[in-house]
Amino acid sequence: MERRRVILETAEALLGEQGYDSATLKAIGERVGIPTASVYHYFSDRHQIDSLLAQRHELEARVGASLSSRDVRTLHDAVDAVIDPTWDYLRRHPSCVELWFAGEVADIVRAYDEAQAMQVLRVLVERGLLPVGTPPLVMQVAWETGHRLFEVAFRRTPTGTLPRSASSAALWPRTSRPMPCRRRGHAVDRHEAADPR
Template sequence: MDQREDPVPDPRSLRPKAARRSAVDPQEPQRPDRRAAILLSAEALFAERGYAAVSVRDIATRAGVPVALVGYYFGRKQELFGTIFAHRQVYITERIARMEAVECGPSNPQAVADLVRAWAEPVITLRGSEAGDVFALLVARTAWDPGPEATEIIERFYDPLARVFVAAMERALPGVGRDRIIWAYEYAVGALLMYVGDKRIERLTQGRARSADPALCEDFVRFISAGFHTLRRE
């Protein structure tokens, strides 16, 4: 029986292979400026277009970085989305702290208005500031977004705030059922989102009014407070 010789290997295959270069520069851990650029670019794009309409490549292009860096710093797009809200969580904790500081017992006849102001004023002020304007728009767009990623954000960051508000309003409006207060809270959320995120007022007033005008915060507080008070009058 014939014995076949093993094939002679190609000499090129015996050369040591060059080490594969990483898509990320080894100096990247020393570039926090790029991390910040990605975070701010993602925040702006999500606010402008919504989560589903933004790709990782869009974010990298806006930030002026390689696409690989987005995943290097933040993981998947959904994780980056959550990081934005975690980064801005101070705005949420401020609202909770202000609500918890409101005296909601019978000794404070202005408890409903004080509570509504503590809940709404930080958002209205944020919308009018240069630093927080984009984030306020992002919150409004995320609240309107029916997608699972947006729903997860609302559940994680804003449902705890809602529970604090509802519990405090129950103390301010004793005898009003919890479910009715929750419904009224949802009405108030809708009004606040329109206040900070919609520009229709500018068309309807032919430019005499501007969206999210902080000067009208007290009008908003009185309007929403009156709605809550009607629950007790019935």
């Protein structure tokens, strides 16, 4: 089991240092000091290594703990409770970024996204921040949108840095100033924009 742990740690290091395409089984074996064929003794293929590494990161528990905080009293707080620990974690673990956005772990990522979206929906409904009966599809779309924003950000820079900060405040300001859209020649506030009448 020690060799298996060393192979996983080496794979994670290579992902962070050289990217997904360079962290091959051959490169992993060379760094560990064993033939590529020996890597297959411990893992059936590259996908198994990727899957185990993705599960190892336990990002779900980090987001869940942040979301459970008593400080989450508004939708804005809930967005921050999801974005901030995710952003921080991805910035500190480039290997996770490589797996999440460049790797072949689509099933694991999809399952994570679905589970997290449902957890967030449940918490928001329990706290009265969303109405009972909010369709799960609403949260799934919101979660997928957030996932894509992270992917775009981390594809642009290794740290995924936004111009202002990693907080959702850059995307969702707390003020209720008018939105830039116009209707009948005047600025429309957020609530009018949501009501097409």
